[in-house]
Amino acid sequence: xxxxxxxxxxxxxxxxxxxxxxxxxxxxxxxxxxxxxxxxxxxxxxxxxxxxxxxxxxxxxxxxxxxxxxxxxxxxxxxxxxxxxxxxxxxxxxxxxxxxxxxxxxxxxxxxxxxx
Amino acid sequence: xxxxxxxxxxxxxxxxxxxxxxxxxxxxxxxxxxxxxxxxxxxxxxxxxxxxxxxxxxxxxxxxxxxxxxxxxxxxxxxxxxxxxxxxxxxxxxxxxxxxxxxxxxxxxxxx
Numbered sequence: 001x002x003x004x005x006x007x008x009x010x011x012x013x014x015x016x017x018x019x020x021x022x023x024x025x026x027x028x029x030x031x032x033x034x035x036x037x038x039x040x041x042x043x044x045x046x047x048x049x050x051x052x053x054x055x056x057x058x059x060x061x062x063x064x065x066x067x068x069x070x071x072x073x074x075x076x077x078x079x080x081x082x083x084x085x086x087x088x089x090x091x092x093x094x095x096x097x098x099x100x101x102x103x104x105x106x107x108x109x110x111x112x113x114x115x116x
Numbered sequence: 117x118x119x120x121x122x123x124x125x126x127x128x129x130x131x132x133x134x135x136x137x138x139x140x141x142x143x144x145x146x147x148x149x150x151x152x153x154x155x156x157x158x159x160x161x162x163x164x165x166x167x168x169x170x171x172x173x174x175x176x177x178x179x180x181x182x183x184x185x186x187x188x189x190x191x192x193x194x195x196x197x198x199x200x201x202x203x204x205x206x207x208x209x210x211x212x213x214x215x216x217x218x219x220x221x222x223x224x225x226x227x228x
Contacts, residue, residue: 006159034215043205043218044160093159095216105150105209105216107159 006108023094030096122219
């Protein structure tokens with residue numbers, strides 16, 4: 001079945017530093033990937049839509065200069081949290097939409113970011 | 117945009133009983149409705165999905181029903197087991213062009 005690999009699974013960083021999260025579709029091509037953020041006991045909130053070879057589309061209220069998204073290939077999208085602050089601590093989850101006939105959305109295992 | 121409401125927020129059942137979770141959506145253009153199970157500290161796992169050209173779909177102990185007219189869909193889990201305990205999310209999208217919009221989640225607790 002479709003598999004999405006997300007790394008790292010957890011990361012602790014100091015305030016002011018940057019962190020990069022990778023999302024790879026392992027056995028299918030994904031022109032479009034999505035990045036979500038999930039706070040404790042809450043639902044998944046869409047941050048941005050990432051399209052291969054073009055600029056990402058950010059949801060209202062999400063700072064594009066803070067959350068840098070790069071989707072350079074059909075199997076890889078990265079999210080970089082720049083100048084991280086404690087309030088950026090959250091669970092970040094990527095999702096890849098399968099370009100195949102039976103489209104579907106496959107999710108990564110998530111990244112727990114803690115900013116200290 | 118799409119808005120998905122999910123009820124109940126918590127559900128506790130005895131092992132062997134059935135569990136039902138309900139969702140409503142607002143955008144009539146939505147035609148893809150997946151259900152995800154999320155365990156603590158993990159990403160969501162697809163458990164079943166339904167497209168708007170069918171009204172019901174079943175996979176062993178899990179079934180989903182869709183009422184397009186009323187814009188609601190439901191997840192049914194029969195013969196619940198303790199390992200079914202998790203948070204369940206419904207979601208909606210339109211032919212895969214948009215990102216999924218998620219419901220608020222239901223925390224299911226199956227008591228042994």
